[in-house]
Amino acid sequence: MEKNHVIRIKCSDKKGLIAGITSLLYQHGHNIMVMKEFVETATGQFFARLEIAGELHAAALEDELRQFLPPAAKVQIIPQQKKKIVLLVTKEYHCLADLLVRQYFGELHAEILAVIGNYPLLEPFTEKFKIPFHLVSHEGISKEEFETRILNLLQGYQPDYIVLAKFMRILSPRFVQTYLDRIINIHHSFLPAFIGANPYKKAFERGVKLIGATAHIVNNDLDEGPIITQQIIPVKHDDGLTDMIEAGHEIEKAVLAEALKLVLEDRVFVSGNKTIVFS
């Protein structure tokens, strides 16, 4: 039981919260290695993330914490171990490959239980890494049926998080609710934004000088939800459409990896449509 724990607390703010939390941990002899906290003025919410070294009795500690925390406090005491994730993909390989390689060399902070794709294209690459690949085609069936098949597969795996590694189907509210705040997505981002089909083509035609990527938690449709992290990459007038797409892929895989690291280390809190990130 020598592993560390992360304590995450989200509750309405009041005076003395930090004193209460830290005094309790001190009484139990726990060593706080890192603590970060934040009060969101607009909502009056308090957020804290603490890393505690060594052994603890999670259920008992949670009870004691709740005794002085506000009634609806959300408390999580999480042993620091690899999370379980499932990846959903379509045809683009760049994010999938990046995550499989990271897991293979042990730098992902997660175990990839399976990859689910709606095309068979990425199966051979996935199998190099001895990860099961499940083909669930969306063709010839209703969206509801398509999602049911995926949900059934997920049910078998019980993942902590679902990563949309360039999964190009919009998820229904039913799906999103089933894994609320536990689905991570990555998408390109431009200044300005381009709505609808062929966004790279539109960005190219508009002559944007930056291409960005946004990793976010999915809460309703594919490209919305609380933003975890964003990065950009510069492009020039002599970059063609293909160059811009390639640049986009580079930045997408970097941003998804960065976001996933933050999520898997329990550093991301959701507050309405935004995130608190204790990086």
Add this chain to the structure above:
Amino acid sequence: MEKNHVIRIKCSDKKGLIAGITSLLYQHGHNIMVMKEFVETATGQFFARLEIAGELHAAALEDELRQFLPPAAKVQIIPQQKKKIVLLVTKEYHCLADLLVRQYFGELHAEILAVIGNYPLLEPFTEKFKIPFHLVSHEGISKEEFETRILNLLQGYQPDYIVLAKFMRILSPRFVQTYLDRIINIHHSFLPAFIGANPYKKAFERGVKLIGATAHIVNNDLDEGPIITQQIIPVKHDDGLTDMIEAGHEIEKAVLAEALKLVLEDRVFVSGNKTIVFS
């Protein structure tokens, strides 16, 4: 007459253009210091910018160039000297101050002829630099009348470019047409974009992790037109609205200065709604 010249050519592409241009310059004994050219595949347009050292007869050279260039070719032979600019401002000081300081120390590649503001707020600062400040209030008069007063002032100054250094009034098509491709604007940019009033507030509420700025040529309304350059600056969950606005100001002044340098050195071509930038 020891100054240098920039030759700018925009025309439909055909084989032999570069050979024709460079052979002609060679026959006249001109030394090409830098040449950059680009063919835009989508439009079949050819763009070139050449820096020529020393003396030349612009009118004669232009005639000779036109003899083998396609009929509607746009040719400009521009002596390298400081451009004349007028700044339009409202209340925000950061871009104005940055440009006045750069001109004062001779690093702007331009002479600021005057500052026109629709509030008196920035007059004292402007006058420190012995630049005339004209107050043209928009209050109590029609937009047409407001713009006519500004156009009349500009008429007297004959600027090469007009710089909207945080000028917060939308210009009419009449105004824009009068100085077509010669009005430079700067505005914040977000991923995603936020339409309408209070964009920083919306970006803050959405929890964006990057704040950007876009400098562009004005061709219709305030925040559109061919993009010259863009940059971003990261923000965090604990940056308040004020921090985000300050970060935005930092990046806006940097981007405007960068864009202006490119424009004043005749490096920017407009093609439809995008730019070719020979940086």
Add this chain to the structure above:
Amino acid sequence: MEKNHVIRIKCSDKKGLIAGITSLLYQHGHNIMVMKEFVETATGQFFARLEIAGELHAAALEDELRQFLPPAAKVQIIPQQKKKIVLLVTKEYHCLADLLVRQYFGELHAEILAVIGNYPLLEPFTEKFKIPFHLVSHEGISKEEFETRILNLLQGYQPDYIVLAKFMRILSPRFVQTYLDRIINIHHSFLPAFIGANPYKKAFERGVKLIGATAHIVNNDLDEGPIITQQIIPVKHDDGLTDMIEAGHEIEKAVLAEALKLVLEDRVFVSGNKTIVFS
């Protein structure tokens, strides 16, 4: 007395420090708006910065804090008001101008008491802003005498911090000790570093692709000491030496402004030859 305070604590780490500090503040009814803390593993040092809203009795609070803090704890309780600074300059204007403009428009978090230069070049610009400029030439006198004259001037101003805004003279240990951890310097930085005279020329000849700037606290000679912040800017093969110097100036003024904001808001701790920055 409605201003806020920053409490800064640096001491050897022990269990219960945060609990002790926050409980004490809670008992006194103080509202902790922001708290950041860090334990440096290598040295076993604990660092904390707390923002407290409203009125407090600094001396009494410090006494109470010291009762449970380790013996040699360094405690500072600082009312949040503008710091007093003096700028030292030589001939380069870019950092000086940037800081004078920021102070003029109230965004500097500091009052610039005076500018001291070893050349008269920057006097006219400084005087536009009604800031006294003192010329202290280094010519014809010993370094000791030169520094004594500056120290005498500083003695009259009692600044909180001294900012070397491109001051090109190396300070003696005597000078540095007089204002220990209170002198901020900015200098260019390259990958790799270039020792000795004409670093830009060497960097140009080496074909570096990035130019950086480093803001740091001065502890012995000019270009060493704990780093506060660093940024870079890309350069290309067709950027001449002058372009590289200009790029360096852009990044130097941005980095110095960023570093100064961190210092003036009491966010920077020194630990040996490095900094802890609670940004």
Add this chain to the structure above:
Amino acid sequence: MEKNHVIRIKCSDKKGLIAGITSLLYQHGHNIMVMKEFVETATGQFFARLEIAGELHAAALEDELRQFLPPAAKVQIIPQQKKKIVLLVTKEYHCLADLLVRQYFGELHAEILAVIGNYPLLEPFTEKFKIPFHLVSHEGISKEEFETRILNLLQGYQPDYIVLAKFMRILSPRFVQTYLDRIINIHHSFLPAFIGANPYKKAFERGVKLIGATAHIVNNDLDEGPIITQQIIPVKHDDGLTDMIEAGHEIEKAVLAEALKLVLEDRVFVSGNKTIVFS
């Protein structure tokens, strides 16, 4: 023969070079898709890179070019096809894995003929991609013998370029001369630089705020030679040594991939100890 060609020219500068080159290409009916050229003032050298669409007779064209180019001109006419490369590795996987994945999905612009490692660690991963892995241990043999074994292997493969994908042995002048200007290396870079062993540890202890990576052509020892490209990544005081090394790996693999793309597309010229990069 419908592939494109790149023409690369390096010679001493004289008037009329561009006119001569482009006129010749025009006479032969060749279509110049992209041309970039640069005159290095310090050395008086002219550099040009042209992309020509379609069929051409390379030997004949080179002869004709040489008739008006200065005597010692270096002319290369290179059909645009995938280059052949061999990777040298030690124990670190991040660059190797990145390149293998890029080749697997066809985005590398190169064929990886083989991987040579002085430890067996990376063999299993390499073999997933059906690329031969050769173990050449440096233990128990002289450096000369070690290099001879590698050179013999390379001799069999006839690679266009050798990529040191975190190969941690310094190459002798004999080795470097054999593949002059054809060996690409990647290494971390810091501001300031840290000489000798354990640079990350030194950078950590010094509290640097940026970690960089430099890709360069090897011309004498491991960490010198003309720089192709550089990037940086920010780090904070609470990033431990391990975090800094991880950040370094991220940036190293990104920079090596970027540099390799430039080299493999024949965009990089060497001039003394610096590069001209027509990106």
